[in-house]
Amino acid sequence: MNSIKNTVKMTYREAVREAIREAMRKDERVFLMGEDVGRYGGCFAVSKGLLEEFGPERIRDTPLSESAFVGAGIGAALGGMRPIVEIMTVNFSLLAADQILNNAATYLHMSGGLFNVPIVIRMSTGGGKQLAAQHSHSLEGWYAHIPGIKVLTPATLEDARGMLWTALEDPDPVLIFENNTLYNMEGELPVDAGALDIDHALIRRTGTHVTLITYGASLFKSLEAAEQLSKEEIQAEVIDLRTLRPLDHDTFLKSISKTHRAVIVDEGWRSGGISAEISARIMEGAFYDLDAPVERICGAEVPMPYPRHLEEKALPQVETIISTVRRMVKSNG
Amino acid sequence: MNSIKNTVKMTYREAVREAIREAMRKDERVFLMGEDVGRYGGCFAVSKGLLEEFGPERIRDTPLSESAFVGAGIGAALGGMRPIVEIMTVNFSLLAADQILNNAATYLHMSGGLFNVPIVIRMSTGGGKQLAAQHSHSLEGWYAHIPGIKVLTPATLEDARGMLWTALEDPDPVLIFENNTLYNMEGELPVDAGALDIDHALIRRTGTHVTLITYGASLFKSLEAAEQLSKEEIQAEVIDLRTLRPLDHDTFLKSISKTHRAVIVDEGWRSGGISAEISARIMEGAFYDLDAPVERICGAEVPMPYPRHLEEKALPQVETIISTVRRMVKSNG
């Protein structure tokens, strides 16, 4: 399909790397900082090779001090830089939760608009790699609770490549969550792929019978489920939220006005996750459009167990999406 | 009303203190630890006088080290103690978020059931005192996202007095959030007031037209609104959740099967708060009972501003509850 010369094959990992590289080339103020981003090449090899190109001042290895280097990123942003701070894994970000909520998210407001914080904080998220109870959670929906920050969840190569620069141009703090199961995903990207909007959800597949609302790694499971369902004449519309805060509800409300049914797929814990917020917004914005109650397929509410079979059971799977949609569509047609 | 001799007048603050005192007397393993709980008497004067009764080993002042003393509480619990750890204000708890999520909530699971963590962590929460953007948030609903912990929000004197002991008897970590505007609230308590269940929501006022679902300081605003609404012949049922995790949805679902309408009142931020979860559970459990979409009255999504008029505007108020209910009940009767 992409036999035209001007696309290039790469992984999600490389797409993120290209985005960082381009940003660093474009803007002197941009630098990358985090544990092992330099000499080691990044815990998930995202920044491999960047140290050689940009040197240790701009690809800055930090000690294991999440709170201080996130705070230093905030300070550097206040001082006119455009830091990209990498936290290896979402669970470690809890060590910097104070800086994220009490400083990054509040500085603009408590200074009455004087000081904005143009920082980008990237981290890997999600289960699926058998990393167990301290490395596998999906807290992006949790962070989306905090006013003052934006929360991005690029799922596709295009978004991995295109949302970073827009995030850097944003005057306010932006958190980017990269699902760790996506790093090896391959695809074709236009050679001139560039910045993309970070404000809108996108319909990744159109359909008429049900709206699947999702993001991140669950997008692909939802698309796969939609593909299989289409063989049963059930056409699912699949919405990739892309950004969890601010949440673009218009896109899914509009879709529901057509499909009258919605299923949310989110690998985060169910209670109080982003899935709850989506369901509540549908309650508020599309109640009279609904033919059936909105359902949620979420991560099991458990600190992630190590063994594969339990981890698989703990995460949303294609089969569950299919059976849920099938039941929903069949039960009240 | 309480003219019978066997009640005693006290404040919410004193009720918490009595609960701590009783627990300390009953069980040698219980101790209180936190910043300024001893010599200072507690940042909100909750523990005043306890140092004199129990001495500095059991009423233990800590340095400003939220992560380490919460972690030490977890360790002490593993070592057979029953620690009550006080964090002055919910915003500071972010410094200990790693210990709460990555250790307290996961130890039992990742050890395959070997090591439970019987710790109680108390903290003040909420706005209303003009403490601005780093001292005023309501993160109890946010913490309720985490499996492995329980989240209690006692609103009444009875609950302030009665939920602590039950929390201490619980084998797992329990977080107790005390809304700081309640400490001065006065009331009568039975002399022999004691332990109370922490698993169930309670109907604080019965009604037939609408269900108000709330907790903490918002309970009293909801009761006040219900009182005023009753003059207009609108009878609101008021449910005090008491515990946000695990969430007792049976109580509110049952109520809605009677009232067919629900309004959630929560001073936490709206997006992804406990209000979203409640709405989603109603969607899932009472969709066909609803005569109108569930509505949410929440804290504005803003780091709390300092001035009184803005703070008042940022918090749910009685008038908003009344007008919301009135509109809802009138619009489709």
Added chain:
Amino acid sequence: MNAGQTPEPIHMARERDHNHHMLYQMLLIRRFEGKCAELYSSMKIRGFMHLYDGEEAVAVGVMQSLTADDAVVATYREHGHALARGISACSIMAEMYGKREGCSRGRGGSMHLFDDKTRFFGGNAIVGGGLPIAVGLALADKVQKRPRLTCCFFGEGAVAEGEFHESMNLAALWQLPVLFVCENNLYAMGTALALSESVTDITAKAAGYNIEAEAVDGMDLSAVEKAANKAASRVRSGKGPVMLECRTYRFRAHSMFDPELYRAKSEVEAWKGRCPIASFIRLLKEKGMLTDTELHEMEERIAIEIDDAVAFAEAGMWEPVEELTRFVYSDRRTE
């Protein structure tokens, strides 16, 4: 005034002016705090408020070593720093009232004073929370090769926080231009230093990071000024951060809610005997650099400045409630 005497040499006049300036600032802070306490009682100011009485020599002394381009990061006990940094008493007082003319547009209040013109980055009410911010500001300066420093004030209570340790290490490791100023007033709320640190000598901590540190009598303005100048020039020389520990005492309660059960009245009285303002006045008088009339005039000017500030705050406007959620995100999209 010196009529009939030989005219004063220029350097003496300069010294006198400088000393008068510093005395003015210390007195302004003291009177300002007194007025704040009053206004708190009359409920014009609300929330948590932490006064600086007794510690004036620290903020005023240290600020002398800074240039306009330097950055300042302070704590919730920062009225004195804000005034000494040159933020107007009017806009600080209006902030305390919560008026939109306040330096943080009324959104911050007592604990969150901000000012871009003087590069005053708060007003941070999370103990220790400002230290990483200061490290980052200094990193930005170093990388952008701007000859500036960042001065970071924090209490001795903050030393127990992990962020202190992480920030000291980062600043030293990366040789960043941070002047760390520890305001050691012996108590963190009600917790005496000996109950919060296994080693109570704060400068000893700095050694663990290879950071040069000096302790100075924080009640002695000249000593603070001298030590700060020395520390600041070392920071400016590019050799990395320096820590200055100022040993001081707060005369008032921790905040407006503190029954002060944890320290003896006699201890407070003894420290009041070492009031930095009284001793500076004594010193200047001894040196013949201050007359009673001058002092009196100074107090009058200060009284007027404070009256003006109160009037300004009283006359200020409330932010319209419609603007409640403004400044959660920036108005403009990019820059």
Added chain:
Amino acid sequence: MNAGQTPEPIHMARERDHNHHMLYQMLLIRRFEGKCAELYSSMKIRGFMHLYDGEEAVAVGVMQSLTADDAVVATYREHGHALARGISACSIMAEMYGKREGCSRGRGGSMHLFDDKTRFFGGNAIVGGGLPIAVGLALADKVQKRPRLTCCFFGEGAVAEGEFHESMNLAALWQLPVLFVCENNLYAMGTALALSESVTDITAKAAGYNIEAEAVDGMDLSAVEKAANKAASRVRSGKGPVMLECRTYRFRAHSMFDPELYRAKSEVEAWKGRCPIASFIRLLKEKGMLTDTELHEMEERIAIEIDDAVAFAEAGMWEPVEELTRFVYSDRRTE
């Protein structure tokens, strides 16, 4: 074997047994890790796995100073500690397979080994996260007047975390029985110590908390054992925590995903030349305490132990998926 010679004195026999025991443990760890690497390649073990080759003398040496009542807190690189503490290779291997016969019922995996019988509290995969836990365990012992200590292992990378600082201070301030063991293998993943600490001498940090500290050659089992015994007795004397820095090196990559770009092959080779097992074998042979036959037999016993462990793990059961959400909360209500 000594037929015809005078019988060996009892204390020599004891020493020999003890040394054989320690050698056995080091060798067991080395072979166990080798098997784990193999099983990782054949995908029997998954997730993150961190091997301990080269550092055996630390875990084995330190464990000699502990009693059965003491508690141990370790990191994600804890196979060696678990084995040296006496957790069976079978239950560790089953854990690595994710089987319910595993010491953590298969829920934890390589990074989360737990055992109540030997008071082994993890297996903590948040760098620095175990230190406050150790402080709390020691606090419980002190308050309950139990004559125990808690031994806390952590890497030199953890020293940069705020929790290190807070924990050291708390333990020293409250004089708690913690034996802090820093396993300084010079790298935290790919970050060399000099890039993470402004002062690379870890024992210098302890001084800031008034904690007695000693650095020891972590490649020398006898030296580690001796230092650990001394440190542990001091901790037991009630005078508060002690820190032991063991200078060591990991022979393998950080984890199974590490391309090792950050250190020179020659450096790794040089350290391998200081292998703690090889040198202990040399020493024992020199002392006439180990014969080739004995060594050979030992290796054979170890091979059997490991084969048994693998067989045990292979034969283990999977936790039923219906029990997925078990152990989120305790089964029983109160105790």
